[in-house]
Amino acid sequence: MTATAAHWARCRDGGAVEIRRLGPGDEDALRLLHAALPPEDRYLRFFTLGRSNAEQYVRSLTTDPDHARPAVGAFRDGALLGAASYARTGPGVAEFAVSVAHHDQAHGIGTLLLQDLVERARADGVTTLTADVLTANHRMLRVLDDLGLPVRTERDDDVIRITMPLDEDSASLDAYLTAVDQRARTAVVAGMVPLLRPASVAVIGAGRRVDSVGHAVLVNIRRGGFPGQLTAVNPHARSIAGVPCVPSVADLAEPPELAVVCVPAPAVPRVVRECAAVGVRALVVVTAGLSAADSAAVREVVREHGMRMVGPNCLGIANPLARLDATFMDRPPLPGRVGLACQSGGIAIGLVRELSRVGLGVSTLVSTGDKLDISGNDLLHWWSADDGTDAAVLYLESFGDPRRFARLARALARRKPLVAIRAGVSAEGSRAAGSHTAALATPAATADALYRQAGITAVDSTAEAVEVLALLLDQPLPPGRRTAVVTNAGGAGVLAADSCAAAGLPVAALGESTVRRLRDRLPATAAVGNPVDTTAVVTADVFAECVAAVLADPGVDAVVAITVPTALGDPGTAIDRVAKTALELGKPLVGVHIGQHTPVEAGVPPRYADPAAAVRAIAAAADRRSWLDRPAVPVAEPADFDGGAVAALVADRLAEHPEGVWLDPADSLTLLTAAGIPVVAGETVPDADAAVDFWRRVGVPVAVKAVTGGLLHKSRAGGVLLDLRTEADVRAAVAALRDRFGAGLRSVFVQPMVGRGPELLIGVRNDPRFGPLVAFGAGGTDAEALDDQVMRLCPLTEGDIAEMSTAPRLARAHPDPAVADVLRRVARLAETVPELAELDINPLTAGRAVDARVRILPTLNS
CATH class of the missing domain: 3.40.50.720 (NAD(P)-binding Rossmann-like Domain)
Structure with missing residues (x-):
């Protein structure tokens, strides 16, 4: 949450007010606001029926050249409806006050003003807000309760002393943000009723x-x-x-x-x-x-x-359940269960047609167009409150407020499936990257990280969105990823198994009892492993028994039943008989009917024309199950994280380089050390003699690295010489670097060699809109080309850390328990140092940072 100079906010009834800083030009409006208060309101606010206190308060707010008493007001149609302010009473402590016009006190304006005041106070270094409130001032006490921040109270006769800490822990912050979102949801839904249910x-x-x-x-x-x-x-x-x-x-x-x-x-x-x-x-x-x-x-x-x-x-809007089609589509949408928010009218038309064709239908459609007002965030609020919407699809070409979007989407996805069609995710137009992480952090990677953490199922087409929804809406989520295939056509089973491998779904190993049951019912020529090939000659009854047997196997989490009709019959007609069994077992069953006219048919179970589509849907369901099961515990505070040392180093370097700077290798490793990250320590030296002296002191082979003003990728430019074992090697290396870089060589960085091992990368790229993005995966000189990285946006949860530390192939092949702690500390660095623009730990070997590149920029997120 960040307060702005002026912004619009929604009241409880859906109306809008402009909230902005008050100044000398607002003196008349403030005076009119307080003069119009009835005697009871004036007494509750100023503890007196007289007007002198109100006049003194107005003058204190509008004649404050040092801005020691910041004040904000809520305006509508040029009229001031309410004001809030605070005045410092001690180090980090300020007393706050709120006034709202009598006829506007039931619309949440006081809460909006106090919410804005809290954000301004935080930015101003205030850690505690206080106030004295009369016990009879029930509306003010309700405002404090609605705010969502922890409040301590102490009663003295008819006065309640309020103390509100602003430096709350992560749990309190989550509660506060939840309260903010709940207030916004009430306001948004109220304002959208005339739009969607006029x-x-x-x-x-x-x-x-x-x-x-x-x-x-x-x-x-x-x-x-x-x-x-x-x-x-x-x-x-x-x-x-x-x-x-x-x-x-x-x-x-x-x-x-x-x-x-x-x-x-x-x-x-x-x-x-x-x-x-x-x-x-x-x-x-x-x-x-x-x-x-x-x-x-x-x-x-x-x-x-x-x-x-x-x-x-835009294309317009539709609410089929309210019999409203205010679009210029060629056919009306089928009333149904899926909400749509599309920035593209063409995509909206395609989705409406597909959802109507398969029978899922549409609950609400909003073609947002240029998004001057209503955006995807508003629709997330609406769908959360709408009992007629069971799932939703988003097609967004831009994010206005990605962090708030992620919060709202996460809350909705806990209750209803949320699918996003990827858009605008090409790397074209990205700025030149100065680090491997920045090169990896394409728009596609950033958007996918947001989707994954918010519990959104990301797909690449309207067809895939419908395929996934056909399963998510009517089938249980699989308890795991182990998938079995039963088919009467062996080739189709092979295709399905290949699709499972591509989607990260293990082909389940069937238990002995399941195999015996299959052998008892199938011809000798049948294959009773996985995939199960029943052969084309079995009856529908036998095929259904085989599907039921595989579903009952405790080692199976999902089943794909693939059939082709033959002159002997169509076993696909029997799959419906097993649907109830699958629901009772809590396992998804999907049918694939090779040759059916439509790509997917919704139902219980859903039917697909292609095995790959069915497998993609199961993979999406498994991902959703995994996300729902992940603990949403905030990242634990790392021990030995010296925030003071980190802040001092950043401040010192920005004082020397106000425009920003890439830290030299020694400073980069010093920053990591302050964060508690193990490093391979080295030393920046001016010449060959000093480099040799370092080599003698450490007594092991060393690496010598060039330190230049503009060299971003040292290894690629020949700026790193390794495994130098003798004095002659070290001197020759320094001489080679001087020959290669000439006057551009400021110094050299000497570092002991470490044992060989897998080279990993942990990095950060800070985006002013999305916030810090943390990357982890294969490192080395060609990290961008290896396609073995995972990315997540801060703030990370412990679930994110656990998932990231085992996601890359290289990390799974060479597990290192130290990686999780390094990820935790890097995320903490990214969150506490807004000036941290880019960071690469590359390579990270045996849990230690061998090399690091750090770029700091002033006021990156201002």
Whole structure:
């Protein structure tokens, strides 16, 4: 949570207020706010019925040249609805105060102001907020309770002394952020009811021509059977497609809850202002092509009047369960169970068609378009509260607030499957990387890390999204990843086994009793291992018995039943008979019917046309099961982490290099040592004599490395010479580096050689929007090319640490228990040092950092 100079926030009733810092120009507004307080409110706030305390308070806030008493206000339509401030009373301690206009005290404005004040106080170094509250001030006590921070109270007669620590532990911070999200959910859902469940709709710009977008939207709403009042707005008609029409927004008899705007782009700002003037509560702006200035003007009007808006440049919205289809799609969506949020109208149309075709249907569709207001975060709130949505699909080409998105998605994914179609994940346009980690941290890797940690199933196409949902919605999640294949076509079984290997699903070893049961029922030519090939001559009854036997095997977590019809019959007709058994056992059963006309058919069990699709769906279900089972325990505080030494080193180097700097090897290792990370210590020396002296002192072969101003990859440039065993070797190495780099060689770094072992990489890239990304995997000079890394975004959990430390192939082949602790400490470094832009520990060998590159930049996340 970061306070901003000015931002909009949603109240409990869905309306919006602007929260910003108060200054001298707000003195009249503050005075009016407090003068209008009724006597009871004034007494509760100032402990007196007189007005002098209020006047003194106003002057203290608006004549504060040193900003010793920061104050924020909540504004709507230019009027000040509430104010909050704090004043320091001691080191790290400040007393806070909140005032809200009497008629606006039931909408959560006080909580929003206090929430903003808390973030500003934190940034200002305040660690404790205090206040004296009268016991009769029930509303203020409710505000404190709603805030979500731990509050200590001490009663003295009719006064309660409030103490609110701001340096809470991770559990308290999680509780606070949960409370923030719950308040936001209440506000968002309230504001979106007029959008997705409106009582009345007007289509502005509904054309008489049947080939116009406005006409199509109007016809779709009418044909969909919308039960509320429907009106068209067009100055050239009295009726369009059987719908009554008025000339302008001002001529509407009653303000509609929802207005769908389909006018030409230059007219959109005027129409939006007209809608705001008559009291429209929600907008869908289908029109594309708005200029940047017009978009900004529209956003400002929407915020000032507390409206919600989808678009512009969008397909529209639909809520089939409410019989609302305000889109220009060619066919209505089937009412169903899946919520959709798509930045692309084309992707939305494809998903609607696929979900309708397979019978899953749509609960809500929002084509977000240019996202001037409604975004994916709003839909996450809506779906969390919507009992009609059992799963959701996202197609997002950008993230407005990735960290908040991750929090909201994680909370929703705990209850409902959440699928994201990857988009905008190519590496093109990425900045030049100065470290292996930065090169690895492509947009695709960053987005996938976010998806994985938030419990989102990421897929690459609309077809795959539907394939996965067909399983996740109607089948139990597998208890593990061990998968069995039963088929009447041996070749299809081989394909399925290959797909399992590619998806990371072990082909289960069947137990002896299962094998005996299969042999008793199958011909001698059948294969009773895994895959099980029943042969093409078995009856449907026998095939069903074999599937049931494999499902009952305790070593099997999921079953793929593959059939092809022959002249002797179609065993696929028997799979339905086993579906109840699979549900009772808590194991997913999927059918594959080779040759079926559709790629997937939803049902119990779901049926696929291709074994690979069925296996992908099982892998997605297994991943979801693994994520749900992971402990969400915050990373433990590492012992011997010297935060003071870390901060001092960073501050010293930035004082010398205000523009930022790559630390030299010695400083890099010193930083890691302060974080408690084992290192192979070395020494920066000016010449060959000093290098030889170091070699003599350590008594083992050494490595000599170039220290230059701009050399990013030393090994590739010939800046690392290894295994130097004699004085002559060391002197020759230094001379070679001087010949190679000339005046660019500032010094050399000498380091004892370590034993050979697997070379691992642990790194960080800090992104101003996503935060720190931690990478772990195979290291060495060509780490980017090895494709053996895993990445996660901070903050990490202990579950993330456990998963990361065993995910890369090299780490599984050479397990090292020390890796988890290094990951934990690197994550702590990344979270506590916002100036840490890039870090590479490469290689990490035997749990020790042999080499490190660290780049620090000033105020990276400001």
